[in-house]
Amino acid sequence: MTVELLQVIKPTGEYVEEIEPDISKDELRRLYRLMVLLRNLDIRGLQLQRQGRIGFFIGSLGQEACQIGSAYALKPQDWAFPAYREIGAALLRGATLKEVMNQYFANAEDLQKGRQLTNLYGLKSINFVTGSAPIATQIPHAVGTALAAKIRGDPVVTLVYFGDGATSENDFHTGMNFAGVFKTPTVFFCQNNHWAISVPVERQTSAETIAVKAKAYGFEGVRVDGNDVLAIYRTVKEAVEKARKGGGPTLIEAVTYRMGPHSSSDDPTRYRTKEELEEWQRRDPITRFRKYLEKKRIWSESDEKKAQDDANHEIDEAIAHAEKIPRPALETLFTDVYSDMPWHLEEQLRELQEEKGRKEE
Numbered sequence: 001m002t003v004e005l006l007q008v009i010k011p012t013g014e015y016v017e018e019i020e021p022d023i024s025k026d027e028l029r030r031l032y033r034l035m036v037l038l039r040n041l042d043i044r045g046l047q048l049q050r051q052g053r054i055g056f057f058i059g060s061l062g063q064e065a066c067q068i069g070s071a072y073a074l075k076p077q078d079w080a081f082p083a084y085r086e087i088g089a090a091l092l093r094g095a096t097l098k099e100v101m102n103q104y105f106a107n108a109e110d111l112q113k114g115r116q117l118t119n120l121y122g123l124k125s126i127n128f129v130t131g132s133a134p135i136a137t138q139i140p141h142a143v144g145t146a147l148a149a150k151i152r153g154d155p156v157v158t159l160v161y162f163g164d165g166a167t168s169e170n171d172f173h174t175g176m177n178f179a180g181v182f183k184t185p186t187v188f189f190c191q192n193n194h195w196a197i198s199v200p201v202e203r204q205t206s207a208e209t210i211a212v213k214a215k216a217y218g219f220e221g222v223r224v225d226g227n228d229v230l231a232i233y234r235t236v237k238e239a240v241e242k243a244r245k246g247g248g249p250t251l252i253e254a255v256t257y258r259m260g261p262h263s264s265s266d267d268p269t270r271y272r273t274k275e276e277l278e279e280w281q282r283r284d285p286i287t288r289f290r291k292y293l294e295k296k297r298i299w300s301e302s303d304e305k306k307a308q309d310d311a312n313h314e315i316d317e318a319i320a321h322a323e324k325i326p327r328p329a330l331e332t333l334f335t336d337v338y339s340d341m342p343w344h345l346e347e348q349l350r351e352l353q354e355e356k357g358r359k360e361e
Contacts, residue, residue: 003209005223005255008230011283013291021234025298031072031229032293035064035286037311038088041097042260044315045104045118049264053323054104058119060085062227062259065285066191068092069232070254073240074159079127081142081160084119085191086131089161093126101318107325113332136166139175139188146184146243157185157243159236165196167213168204176251180217185243187236188214188251191226193258198271214251226256227285230292257283330356 009015023031042059049057060067067088071080080089087100099111103121106114111123112130122130132138142160149156166172167190179186190210194201207213214221224235232254239250257280261268268277293299334341334349341349 003223005225006231006235007225007228008234009228009288009292011288013288013295015230015292015295019234021230021237023230023233025296028293028296029298029303031068032286032289032299033307033311034068034088034092035229035289036307037097037314038064038067038091039286040308040311041087041100041315044319046260046264048104048319049118054118055106056118057104057264058084058117059260059263060088060258062257062280062285063191063193064088065229065232065289066189066226066254066256069229070159070161070189070236072233073236074157075240077127077154077156078240079129079142079145079156079158081129081138081145081158082121082131083135083138083161083163083166083191084117084131084133085163086161087119087121090121090123090126090128093128095121095123095126095128097314097318098321099123101315101322102325105322105325106327107322108328109322109325110328113328113336136162136169136171136175138162139166139171140178143175143179143184143186146179146186146249147182150182150184155244157187157240159187159189159240161189161191163196164190164192164194164201164204164210165199166190167210168196176214176217176249179249180214180219183219183246183248185246186249187239187243188249189236190251190253192253192255193226195258195262195268195272197262197266198268209253211251211253214249219249219251221251221253223253223255226254227283227288229285229289256285259284 008019042061045057046059048054063085067086071089071092102109103112104118117133120131122128139160139162142158146158192201192210209223211221211223222235225231235252239252259280290299330352334345
């Protein structure tokens, strides 16, 4: 087990041609534009919460390469099990910005019908499972789904996202052990962003790395520069291909940094230094990818301006749409809970409707 990080793009934009993945110029540009969209969405999301227009927000500032690079390595039939910073992965897999914004505003067009915290988003059509607020609960779900696919003979791989804090949870160890024993086609993708809210990674484990933990469960663990979108893509692609061929699971530790607050309820200045943040800002994944594209002569200042303008315009349109949609009807409290509503819920629904009718009189 090496503690070195796989890196394709250096912070300067220089790159290692021998391990550079084969991605077309158009696709490289598309991936960059998605990262720009995600960054701008992150900034606007926090602003919306501060303005009182949405109730809560969980951002991913600084972790854009992890989301876009990893999701790009999947095939449409594969399943993604997010934590709560993977909106970029959903967008890459086919979710629309309007669908995401409806969820932020918890309006009547929200597929979750206002029942989930912001960013706990799911969409069956893209095999993107709804996230949950409890830490690491998605890990056993991803392993179980992978085992089901293996039993059925389906060429499906599951990719599960989690942070360094999740590695201290029972579900992490349960999922890892089960995957190792049954050699499930699962890719464990840990975004080690150094902080589990205010708890630093060195308080999560005394192991030299997170990736080394895979050895105890009988499979491979690898480390990758989490701010290098091409290194992320290459690493996840190799793990996905291995899993699809029956080679079993892989634990990937993507070393990155959460440059923003844990959520809109957090003040990171209380537990980390300005110097630490500035050091990681110099490793910004979007700046790095842009320098790479410029060195490849496939990106320019005019491209950058258009990408920024397009992203902001798309976000503006999605916000304007979502704000016009009313809240979900109160009756939706009782729908999608049971296929056949039991008598006691039918009774409560009638009482709610009667009360609602009296207030409208």
